Each structure stands twice: as C-alpha cells, then as structure tokens.
Amino acid sequence: MKAPPSPDSRHAAGIHAKVALLREPATYAGAREVETVETHMSWVFLTERDAYKLKKPVRYDFLDFTTTAARERNAREEVRLNRRLSDGVYLGVRRLTRSAEGRLAIEGRGETVDWLVHMRRLPRDRMxxxxxxxxxxxxxxxxxxxxxxxxxxxxxxxxxxxxxxxxxxxxxxxxxxxxxxxxxxxxxxxxxxxxxxxxxxxxxxxxxxxxxxxxxxxxxxxxxxxxxxxxxxxxxxxxxxxxxxxxxxxxxxxxxxxxxxxxxxxxxxxxxxxxxxxxxxxxxxxxxxxxxxxxxxxxxxxxxxxxxxxxxxxxxxxxxxxxxxxxxxxxxxxxxxxxxxxxxx
Known part of the structure; x- marks a missing residue:
C-alpha cells in the first residue's frame, strides 16, 4: 500500500465549503458547539448528541472515494455493517444538499452534493x-x-x-x-x-x-x-x-x-x-x-x-x-x- 494521498485538488473548494458548514453549530438543531475530528479518509463532526461523518474524496490503493456515488455507496455500507454490533447507534445516511442559490444544508432543498453517516454520539468516558x-x-x-x-x-x-x-x-x-x-x-x-x-x-x-x-x-x-x-x-x-x-x-x-x-x-x-x-x-x-x-x-x-x-x-x-x-x-x-x-x- 502506498502512503495516503492528498485529496483531489479539483474537489478542494467544495470540501472547504462543506467542512465550514458542518463545523457550525447553527447547522444542527439544538447544538451549542461542534467538535471536529479529521482522519485520513473522513471528517467527523460531533455535537452534544450526534455525530456526522463526511468521507473525503480520496483515492488509495484499496479504495476510491473520489465520486459522490462511491461515497454514498460506502456510507450506506458503513451503516449496514456497523448495525451488526451497535444497535441504535447508526441512525442512517443523510444528504448534504445545495440549493439553486448555492446554500448548503443537511437534508435541504436542491441537488445532493454529498452524503453523511449519522450516528448517536457515544460517551467518551465509556470507551x-x-x-x-x-x-x-x-x-x-x-x-x-x-x-x-x-x-x-x-x-x-x-x-x-x-x-x-x-x-x-x-x-x-x-x-x-x-x-x-x-x-x-x-x-x-x-x-x-x-x-x-x-x-x-x-x-x-x-x-x-x-x-x-x-x-x-x-x-x-x-x-x-x-x-x-x-x-x-x-x-x-x-x-x-x-x-x-x-x-x-x-x-x-x-x-x-x-x-x-x-x-x-x-x-x-x-x-x-x-x-x-x-x-x-x-x-x-x-x-x-x-x-x-x-x-x-x-x-x-x-x-x-x-x-x-x-x-x-x-x-x-x-x-x-x-x-x-x-x-x-x-x-x-x-x-x-x-x-x-x-x-x-
């Protein structure tokens, strides 16, 4: 396996806008703060009650997330597989949408531009x-x-x-x-x-x-x-x-x-x-x-x-x-x- 690559530069502007939206507490009903965790393959946004995972548009020797369809497919597979051992934690897959005016939202109006895995946040002190x-x-x-x-x-x-x-x-x-x-x-x-x-x-x-x-x-x-x-x-x-x-x-x-x-x-x-x-x-x-x-x-x-x-x-x-x-x-x-x-x- 090769070392992890950088995200495709063609997607950079879109990624920055998506991450900026998902870092804002106002994006989520009732949230007062958002904690952001970045890994090689995704960002995770943690509110007081929920967690949302956005997969990065990256390509490795062993995966390819560079298309919206691939990220949707893997988001759905993540929910399906993880429900085997975590009842009630994986709540589903949510659309990230962009309106005709260019406004991004979770499950808003307009075209689907990405997909989020939605989870119940787990207590850190019980890990x-x-x-x-x-x-x-x-x-x-x-x-x-x-x-x-x-x-x-x-x-x-x-x-x-x-x-x-x-x-x-x-x-x-x-x-x-x-x-x-x-x-x-x-x-x-x-x-x-x-x-x-x-x-x-x-x-x-x-x-x-x-x-x-x-x-x-x-x-x-x-x-x-x-x-x-x-x-x-x-x-x-x-x-x-x-x-x-x-x-x-x-x-x-x-x-x-x-x-x-x-x-x-x-x-x-x-x-x-x-x-x-x-x-x-x-x-x-x-x-x-x-x-x-x-x-x-x-x-x-x-x-x-x-x-x-x-x-x-x-x-x-x-x-x-x-x-x-x-x-x-x-x-x-x-x-x-x-x-x-x-x-x-």
Missing amino acids: LDALIRGGRLVPGDVRPVADKLAAFYAQSPTVDTDPETYRARLRASLHGHRAALLDPAWGLEPGLVRAGLDEAERLLDREPALFGGRAGRIVEGHGDLRPEHVCLESPPIVFDCLEFNREFRLVDPTDELAALGMECERLGAAFVGDELLFAYQQRTGDGPPPELIDFYRTGRAGLRAKLAIWHLREVEKSAWGHWQALARSYLRLASRYGTRLAAMG
Missing part, C-alpha cells in the same frame, strides 16, 4: 481505551463485550478459504510490515523490527497444518477491532468497522480478538485478551493453541507499527518523535511475542 488509560477497568468489566463478540463470530457464516492461499496471505502481510519498517529513512532499529516478525514467519514454515486448519474458520468480521471502537455501555457497543474493503474484514475470529487484546495490553490491560479468548472458546468450542495467538498478536503489532511510521510521510520532522515512539512500542510487543514463539519452538 475501552479511556477506561484503561484512566485506570478504571478491572477484570470482568469486558465480559459483556467478550460475550457479544463471541456470539457474533459464532453466528457468522464461514467464508470458503484455501489453506495455502491463507498462509500466503499471512506471509505477504509479514513481509509487507517488515519491508516498510526496515526503510532506513524512518530510523527504526533493524533488530527490533525483525525480532518478532522473523519469528512469526518461522512458525508459518514450521507449522503449516496449524494455519491450514484456521482457513476453515474465516468469517466476515469487524476489520478494525481496537479499544477506541468499543464502548462499554449496557449493552456494549462495537462500532467503526472497516467498511470499504471486504477482503480486510475476512479474518480468523481469534486473529481479530488477538488484535484487540494486543492493543489493550499495550495500554496496560493485558487481562482483556484472556477474557476475550475465554468467552470465545466457551461459546464456540474453538480453543486455538497459545502459539497461534502470539503469531496473530505479532502480525497485528507489526501492522500497527507500520501504520504509525507511515505518519512520518505526512508530518514535519519535528513531530517524528511521537510516531517513532509509538511504532517502537508496538515492535517491543511484537518482540515479546516472538520470544515466546521461539521458546515454544
């Missing part, structure tokens, strides 16, 4: 990452979300996957992470990059049957399961799934659970991963060996390190330290998992 960082999460708190995810995976139909193709996909991912992180321009230590990723690839070579057996358990999952996408309301909410590329959502459930557990471990709550996997095993009877879980954790840590280091292409050199430190924190986790893999081998 899983916020609870861990605040020292407010204790064992047992995540059991409801563990049960919810376990039921979701148990009810999801499997997707026919060739064992050799699955192993090749895993190997290609490891190679891609390693190649990106070893670029000398980023200043990462080669030994730290290789420590976990090399050991994970050795397990792929050493235990082909282990991975071949997992190919029969692939489902269409969440695709981006992280603590900031889990809200511990009652019932718990899992949101912001990866909607734009189905291939990225085709996962072994234990891989996705290992990813969430790895992220929680980095934040200081390693017990979360064990609770997630225990609930899954109880619900499905699927108890993968520890080496498989550490393999998946290693690969996910390598992915997150790569995504962190890619930010160096987009920020001033004075800001590199933050992203390098974040990448190293993931690589230290990968190295820890790799050490366990080596001991088990």
Whole structure:
C-alpha cells in the first residue's frame, strides 16, 4: 500500500465549503458547539448528541472515494455493517444538499452534493481505551463485550478459504510490515523490527497444518477491532468497522480478538485478551493453541507499527518523535511475542 494521498485538488473548494458548514453549530438543531475530528479518509463532526461523518474524496490503493456515488455507496455500507454490533447507534445516511442559490444544508432543498453517516454520539468516558488509560477497568468489566463478540463470530457464516492461499496471505502481510519498517529513512532499529516478525514467519514454515486448519474458520468480521471502537455501555457497543474493503474484514475470529487484546495490553490491560479468548472458546468450542495467538498478536503489532511510521510521510520532522515512539512500542510487543514463539519452538 502506498502512503495516503492528498485529496483531489479539483474537489478542494467544495470540501472547504462543506467542512465550514458542518463545523457550525447553527447547522444542527439544538447544538451549542461542534467538535471536529479529521482522519485520513473522513471528517467527523460531533455535537452534544450526534455525530456526522463526511468521507473525503480520496483515492488509495484499496479504495476510491473520489465520486459522490462511491461515497454514498460506502456510507450506506458503513451503516449496514456497523448495525451488526451497535444497535441504535447508526441512525442512517443523510444528504448534504445545495440549493439553486448555492446554500448548503443537511437534508435541504436542491441537488445532493454529498452524503453523511449519522450516528448517536457515544460517551467518551465509556470507551475501552479511556477506561484503561484512566485506570478504571478491572477484570470482568469486558465480559459483556467478550460475550457479544463471541456470539457474533459464532453466528457468522464461514467464508470458503484455501489453506495455502491463507498462509500466503499471512506471509505477504509479514513481509509487507517488515519491508516498510526496515526503510532506513524512518530510523527504526533493524533488530527490533525483525525480532518478532522473523519469528512469526518461522512458525508459518514450521507449522503449516496449524494455519491450514484456521482457513476453515474465516468469517466476515469487524476489520478494525481496537479499544477506541468499543464502548462499554449496557449493552456494549462495537462500532467503526472497516467498511470499504471486504477482503480486510475476512479474518480468523481469534486473529481479530488477538488484535484487540494486543492493543489493550499495550495500554496496560493485558487481562482483556484472556477474557476475550475465554468467552470465545466457551461459546464456540474453538480453543486455538497459545502459539497461534502470539503469531496473530505479532502480525497485528507489526501492522500497527507500520501504520504509525507511515505518519512520518505526512508530518514535519519535528513531530517524528511521537510516531517513532509509538511504532517502537508496538515492535517491543511484537518482540515479546516472538520470544515466546521461539521458546515454544
């Protein structure tokens, strides 16, 4: 994958006008203030009660949002997919309109110029990452979300996957992470990059049957399961799934659970991963060996390190330290998992 591109310059004026409108509290009934969050692929506008997401007209190797029709299609797909795990949060898709006089509005008169995903705003202090960082999460708190995810995976139909193709996909991912992180321009230590990723690839070579057996358990999952996408309301909410590329959502459930557990471990709550996997095993009877879980954790840590280091292409050199430190924190986790893999081998 290439580094994220800038928005198409032909759309720049339209984007600026849309963002300016959506930043104004007067755009929303009863709103007193609007908080704006920008990501590579969208803007999110948060009022006291609601959230509206506007997708950027960008093109990547793995998606193309440069047309209004594509953004509508993906907005609708985002709502459909996320309703699987977040009852009552995704309220629908709203039109952004422009009148004959050029006035922009949400669901106003005139032509449709863009589409918005409309959500209920979730309480920030109940997000899983916020609870861990605040020292407010204790064992047992995540059991409801563990049960919810376990039921979701148990009810999801499997997707026919060739064992050799699955192993090749895993190997290609490891190679891609390693190649990106070893670029000398980023200043990462080669030994730290290789420590976990090399050991994970050795397990792929050493235990082909282990991975071949997992190919029969692939489902269409969440695709981006992280603590900031889990809200511990009652019932718990899992949101912001990866909607734009189905291939990225085709996962072994234990891989996705290992990813969430790895992220929680980095934040200081390693017990979360064990609770997630225990609930899954109880619900499905699927108890993968520890080496498989550490393999998946290693690969996910390598992915997150790569995504962190890619930010160096987009920020001033004075800001590199933050992203390098974040990448190293993931690589230290990968190295820890790799050490366990080596001991088990």
